[in-house]
Amino acid sequence: MARDRAARRDRRAAAGPRQTPWRRLSNPYEPVRILSDDQVEAIHGASLRLLEEIGLDVWSARALDALARAGADVDRTERRARLDRGLIEEHVARVPPRFELRARNPERTVGFGGRELVFATVGGPAFASDLARGRRAGTFQDTCDFARLTHMLNVIHLGDTAVEPTDLAPETRYLDVYRAFFELLDRPWTTWGMGSHQVEDALAMAGIVLGANTDELARTPVVMTVINSNSPLRLDGPMGDGLVAMAEAGQPVIATPFTLAGAMSPVTLAGALAQQNAEALAMIALAQSVRPGTPMVYGGFTSNVDMRTGAPAFGTPEYVKAAFATGQLARRYRVPWRSSNVNASNVVDAQAAYESEMAVWGAIMGGVNLLYQGAGWLEGGLTASFEKLILDAEILQMMAEVLQPFAVDDQSLGVDAVAEVGPGGHFFGAAHTIERFGTAFYSPLLSDWRNFETWTEDGARNTTERAHGIWHALLEAYEPPPIDAAILAELDAFVARRKAAIAAA
C-alpha cells in the first residue's frame, strides 16, 4: 500500500511542472555594505538612546513583569519600560547565532544563521485572488490550497498560514488552520502568535504530531512565529503575551517592527532604522530575559509611504537601502536576519515583478537568512495571490541558481571543444555539449522562451495566464504526505476540546 502510494506520488510529481529539487541554500557572496562601521554604530547608539530615554509601551503584564525582573525601569501605570544599554547588550548577546527549525519530515528541517538562506511563503493577507475568481475574502479552502501548493513547490522551505480563512469563526480559526497544516505539508511552517493560547496550542499539537514533550520541543524547536511591534515603540498585549509564551517554550521568534518611514517612524531612513533597531532589540531582550538562548530572528520591515497620499510603498529604492543596512545591523548582533519579498501592485503584472525583484535582490545581496513573505504576497500584503505564488517561485528558483557555484577546470574550460568546433562552427553537436546539455542550464518553471510565432500560435498567453495553469497543475498533482491516522484523530480530538473550552470561556 505504502509502496503503491509512493509510486503514484512519484508519477504525479514527475508529470507536474518542472522544478529544481528541494535543497538547502547557502549564499556565497559577501553581503553588500551600504553603511560604514561608524554609521552602524551611530544607528546602534541612537537605538539605545530611544530605549533609555523614551522606552517602549508594553501592554502585556507578563512581558512587563519579565522586563522588570531583568532590571528595566518599569512604570506600571503608564505601562512603559525603559531599557538601559547594559540590559540590552547583556541580553542580546545571549541569542544563538544559528538554530534549526524541525520539520514533520526530518529531511525538510532547515537552519537559520551564517550564510544559510530560507525561503518562506506569504502569510497574513485577508484577501485571496486568482485570475478566474478575482479578488475576494480568503476562505479555508484557499488556506488549504496554499498549504498544498507550498508542499508541492520545492523552492519553498518554510510554509505560512497564507490567507486568513474569513469563513471560519475568528476565535478558533487558528485551530482549524493548524490542524490542516499538520496534515497537508511535511515542511516547517510558521504559526500565529496573537496571545499565548495560539502559541501553547501550536506546541501541544506539534507534540502530538512528533510524539515529543515540552522539554524535547524546547531542545529541537518546531514552532516559529512573527511578533510585530506596533510602531512606534509599542508592544501590544496579545503580541507581548505571545512573545513571552514562545520564549518560555524555547521556540524561535521573528521579532519584526513595521517601520514605514514618514508614517510610523521618522521620514529619514537613518531615523526609521534607528527606531526599527530599538524595537527589535527590545523584543530580543524581552525574549532573552524570559529564557536565555531563545532562538531569534531580527526582522527588518522598513519601507516608505507615498508622501502625497500616505499609501505604503514596497520594493522601493528606500526599501532596498534599508534592507542592506538592516543586514549590517543584524550581523553586528550576530542574530539571523529576516527580510521580505514585497510589492504594492494591485495585480500580477510587470510592477509586481519588478518591485518583488528589487526586494528579493536587496535581501539576498544584503545576506538575508530568512526571506519571509517570499511567495504570493500582492497589493502591499492585503492579498495572497495564486498566480503571484508561481511568479515568485520562479524568481526564487532563479535566485537559488545564482547562488550555485560553477566549475572552472580543464574539462569545463573546454579548450579542446573549441578546437574541435573551430572558428565559425557551432556547438550543438559537439561531444562536449552532448555529454552535458541535459543539466547544463537552469530550466524555468514559468518563463516562456519560444519564439514569437510559436508563442502566438499557442495562444499568446502572458506570464500571469501561464502561472494560472501551473498552480492548477500543481494542485492536480498534489498528494498529502503520509501521516498516521491515529495522529490525525488525536489532533481532531484536541481541536474539539479546545473549541469547546473557548466557546465556554
Next chain:
Amino acid sequence: MARDRAARRDRRAAAGPRQTPWRRLSNPYEPVRILSDDQVEAIHGASLRLLEEIGLDVWSARALDALARAGADVDRTERRARLDRGLIEEHVARVPPRFELRARNPERTVGFGGRELVFATVGGPAFASDLARGRRAGTFQDTCDFARLTHMLNVIHLGDTAVEPTDLAPETRYLDVYRAFFELLDRPWTTWGMGSHQVEDALAMAGIVLGANTDELARTPVVMTVINSNSPLRLDGPMGDGLVAMAEAGQPVIATPFTLAGAMSPVTLAGALAQQNAEALAMIALAQSVRPGTPMVYGGFTSNVDMRTGAPAFGTPEYVKAAFATGQLARRYRVPWRSSNVNASNVVDAQAAYESEMAVWGAIMGGVNLLYQGAGWLEGGLTASFEKLILDAEILQMMAEVLQPFAVDDQSLGVDAVAEVGPGGHFFGAAHTIERFGTAFYSPLLSDWRNFETWTEDGARNTTERAHGIWHALLEAYEPPPIDAAILAELDAFVARRKAAIAAA
C-alpha cells in the same frame, strides 16, 4: 524667440511625467566576486591558449594587415590570425582605464571607467512594438520617436539607433538615422560600425555638428560603436573594417562577442567565458595595434540557450553568473565593462520585468560601467518596445536611486522626532517630517501605489497600459534641442552627396 522657446520647453517638461533629474552615476558598492583570483587566471589562461593554438578568423584585409604588423602569426589563405600571449598582454595594457564620450551638449558628456555607470537605450531590433499598433517592422518614424524619447528620459545617458528603419533603402539608411539623431537629441549616441564608411561618415557629420576636425575628435571622442565578433572566433569583414576605422580615428569601441553557451560557445559557463574573453582580447589587441590608446569597452554577452529547443534565453541565472565573472575579467585588464538589460519575453509582462531585473541587478552588483541595451529591448532583441522603454526607465531610475547614499547624523537619526511623537503616535504631522517629506523618497515614473479601490475606479490599468500613456505624454512634451539651421543644412548637403556617391558606386 530663443527665450520664448526655452520657456515653452520648460513648461512642457514640467507638465510631462515626473522623473529624477539627469545625473552622472557612481556605484558605491564593492563588485560581487563569483570567481576566486585563481579561477580568473584559469579563464585568462584558457583564452590565451585559444588565441595561440586556434586563433581567430579575420575576414577583413585591413584588420589582418594590422595584426600581421603587430607580430601575429597570419595565414592569409585561411584568413586566420594566431596571437601569442605576449602580443595580447602588451596591447591590452595600452587601453585607457577611463575615457569620456563627448555630447553635442557638453553638459551631457559621460565617462566610462572606475565606478562610473552609464545607461544606454536599445539598439538594433528589426521590429518595433507598442500596445496600440502591435509588433511590426520598424520604420524611420519609430527610430525618430525613440530618439525623441531618449532625449526626454533623464535616466538615459547614451542613445542608440533603436529600431531598424526598414522603410528606408538598406545601403543608405544609416545616413538618414545619423542625420535625425544629430538633430533630435543632444546626448551622445552610438553609431553603426558595419564597414568603414559607416564610421567615417559618422565622424564627418560629428565634425560638422561640433565644428571640429579629425585630430580634435580623436582627442575628445564623440563617436562610439559596438563591434561584435561572429562567435566562435571569427571577425567578419564589415566588422573588422569598422573596428579598424574606429581605431584609426581614436574613437571608442565596445568589443562584444556574442557567446551563447551551447550554441556559439561551449555549453559550460567557464568555456563560454574563456571563448568570450579570447574574442574580446583579440578585438582589443587589434584596435590597440592600429592606434595605441584607443578607448575600449569590454563587452560581455554570454548567455545560454534552451537546450530542448535551441532558443536563446536571457536574464537567466547563467546570464547573471557570466556577468559577475565578466566584471572580474574586465577589471583584471583595467578595461571598462559593458553588460546589457535583456529578456526573452514576447510581450511586456511579468517575465519581461523579472528577466530584465535579473540582468540589471547582475550587471550593477557586478560593477558594470556601461549598461547597453538598457531600455526598450524585448523578445531576445528582435523587438524595440515603446512600453518596455518606459518600464526599463523606471527600473533604471530605481537602481540609480539605490546607488545614492543616505545621511546618518543627528538630524537624520531623529531621536528628538521620535521623542516628540512618542510611543503609538504617528509622524505625518511632525516637524521633522514636514521639513523633509517633499524630497524624502523616490517618486516613481510608472508604479501605481494607489489602493485597490481607487485603482479599480480609475480603470484598473496594468503597468504596461500605464507605460503606453507615459510614452505618449513624453512625445507630446518633446521639443528638439536648439541647433543652428546652418548646421542642419550642411548635414543635409553631406547626406545628399554621400547618397549620390553610394548610388553611383
